[in-house]
Amino acid sequence: SKPAETPKAKVLKVGSETTFAPFEFQDEKSKEYVGFDMDLIRAIGKEMGVEVQIQSMGFDGLIPALEAGNIDVAISGMTITAERAKKVDFSTPYYKSGLSMVVKVDNDTLKTFKDLEGKRIAVQIGTTGAMEAKKIKDATIREFNNAPEAFMELKAGGVDAVVNDLPVNEYYIAQAGGKDAKVVGEPLTSEEYGIAISKKNTETTEKVNKAIEALKKNGEYERIYMKWFGK
Numbered sequence: 001s002k003p004a005e006t007p008k009a010k011v012l013k014v015g016s017e018t019t020f021a022p023f024e025f026q027d028e029k030s031k032e033y034v035g036f037d038m039d040l041i042r043a044i045g046k047e048m049g050v051e052v053q054i055q056s057m058g059f060d061g062l063i064p065a066l067e068a069g070n071i072d073v074a075i076s077g078m079t080i081t082a083e084r085a086k087k088v089d090f091s092t093p094y095y096k097s098g099l100s101m102v103v104k105v106d107n108d109t110l111k112t113f114k115d116l117e118g119k120r121i122a123v124q125i126g127t128t129g130a131m132e133a134k135k136i137k138d139a140t141i142r143e144f145n146n147a148p149e150a151f152m153e154l155k156a157g158g159v160d161a162v163v164n165d166l167p168v169n170e171y172y173i174a175q176a177g178g179k180d181a182k183v184v185g186e187p188l189t190s191e192e193y194g195i196a197i198s199k200k201n202t203e204t205t206e207k208v209n210k211a212i213e214a215l216k217k218n219g220e221y222e223r224i225y226m227k228w229f230g231k
């Protein structure tokens, strides 16, 4: 008789812009994608009984990739917005965030978002940070492919501030940027992150939501949260 075949696990194709620590970034040694989102999506995959395959791409390419069916889900610190919700569905919110600003460590004049009027601001292309910065009166907006490039431009003196997600700004300051830069002011917005899924794929959205619920019940969500944000 034939040996029993082990059924191959179904693959969940995950897209992410992976230079957004502590949500998604590449571990220097192992080259693995690590971070809060990466742990969360792997735990969700486990709940769903699928194999998670992570693919790195530009942030502004994630929604087109979902629409084209090249990926099944996008997890990328992506804020749930009405604009995006016209194109894709979102899971239940999984993280509360907001925008803040980063300036040079010795800058004592830029304290609030109001102070950014007429200034030069670096943002990541396609983000809520870019959207909000464009509303600031007379500001010059410089758009970069990712947050690290925006931080580098601040360090180089090419801009006066970076507008970006608060937890990412704080992680940057704590890890590498603290000598050069600081986070100032009150958060500009209150935002929630969701996992984006094609509107054609409502079955996946339901499964992802069930998995998130299970992880919240069984303590796994809390464990992952504490790993990355616990003090």
Ligand code: ARG
Binding pocket: 016, 017, 018, 019, 020, 024, 059, 076, 077, 078, 079, 080, 124, 126, 127, 128, 129, 147, 165
């Ligand atoms: N939360 C912001 C947004 O949705 C920025 C997300 C950027 N994420 C990333 N992985 N680079 O627009």
